[in-house]
Amino acid sequence: MVQRTNLVEMSGVGVRRGGRWLVRGVDFTISPGEIVTLIGPNGSGKSTTAKTAIGLMKADEGTVSRKADLTIGYVPQKLAIDWTLPLSVRRLMTLTGNQPRAEIDQALEAVGIAHLADAEVQHLSGGEFQRALMARAMVRRPDLLILDEPVQGVDFSGEIELYDLIKQIRDRTGCGILLISHDLHVVMAETDTVICLNGHVCCRGAPEIVAKSPEYLQLFGARAASTLAVYSHHHDHTHLPDGRVKHADGSVTDHCHPDDGHHHDHAGEHHHHADAAPVAAHKHEDGHKGHHHAR
Numbered sequence: 001m002v003q004r005t006n007l008v009e010m011s012g013v014g015v016r017r018g019g020r021w022l023v024r025g026v027d028f029t030i031s032p033g034e035i036v037t038l039i040g041p042n043g044s045g046k047s048t049t050a051k052t053a054i055g056l057m058k059a060d061e062g063t064v065s066r067k068a069d070l071t072i073g074y075v076p077q078k079l080a081i082d083w084t085l086p087l088s089v090r091r092l093m094t095l096t097g098n099q100p101r102a103e104i105d106q107a108l109e110a111v112g113i114a115h116l117a118d119a120e121v122q123h124l125s126g127g128e129f130q131r132a133l134m135a136r137a138m139v140r141r142p143d144l145l146i147l148d149e150p151v152q153g154v155d156f157s158g159e160i161e162l163y164d165l166i167k168q169i170r171d172r173t174g175c176g177i178l179l180i181s182h183d184l185h186v187v188m189a190e191t192d193t194v195i196c197l198n199g200h201v202c203c204r205g206a207p208e209i210v211a212k213s214p215e216y217l218q219l220f221g222a223r224a225a226s227t228l229a230v231y232s233h234h235h236d237h238t239h240l241p242d243g244r245v246k247h248a249d250g251s252v253t254d255h256c257h258p259d260d261g262h263h264h265d266h267a268g269e270h271h272h273h274a275d276a277a278p279v280a281a282h283k284h285e286d287g288h289k290g291h292h293h294a295r
Helices: 046-053 101-110 126-138 156-173 214-227
Strands: 008-017 020-030 035-039 061-066 072-075 144-148 176-181 186-188 193-197 201-205 228-230 237-239 245-247
Touching (some): 020 046, 020 176, 020 201, 035 046, 072 126, 126 156, 156 176, 156 186, 176 186
Parallel strands (some): 035 176, 035 193, 072 144
Antiparallel strands (some): 193 201, 237 245
């Protein structure tokens, strides 16, 4: 049973396709007004986990519970559009179903692109297109908003603006938000919980506010420092190329032990803050490659 305050609850969830586990042992909940960010390398199971959470994919083990009559807004990483055909922003808003014009206008106003209602989608910047997709998702007034790589292809300034917009949407509507990101270290500062996936939950915790770094503050300004945060991983095992897991004691298994702690050691590639204290569900050492923005 989902608690009254939970929009989605996943317990021991695993998804198996083509004879292999895409993701396994996933546990988390999302409540109204909560922001959860899923991070991990490509192929780690982030999108699979999100799609399973909202019912687009079926779990092969574990349980997924959702609030009755849960309304979902989904902003995909990619949208199949024939860019050679004329398509206005207003028309984009109605591709998945007709909506009253007043509600479309209200949604576009809320994301700051009301002036682009009649603009051709193919002429939008990356940030403007993301705002249009958010408006399209928000016009249904969802309880839960899923954002798959919302800042991909957006420059640094646009990234800050989009994260600020996501915070405003959360504050104004009270919806829960599930963010998916390939950036393993820099996340939205307003995130309540970061969950690192690599076929399973490697670790979880709260991000560390970037504003603690005077150098970052001086370089990018107070707005960026209050919008972005650093997440420090804690894993103690290595994922081998064949999918097996090598543990700190040298043993090799097909998957992580349920009682493992996880401590990520990035071999000096990234400088973690020693005072970070994520709430680690597991710990292991993993060779994730960080995706840094050119800032």
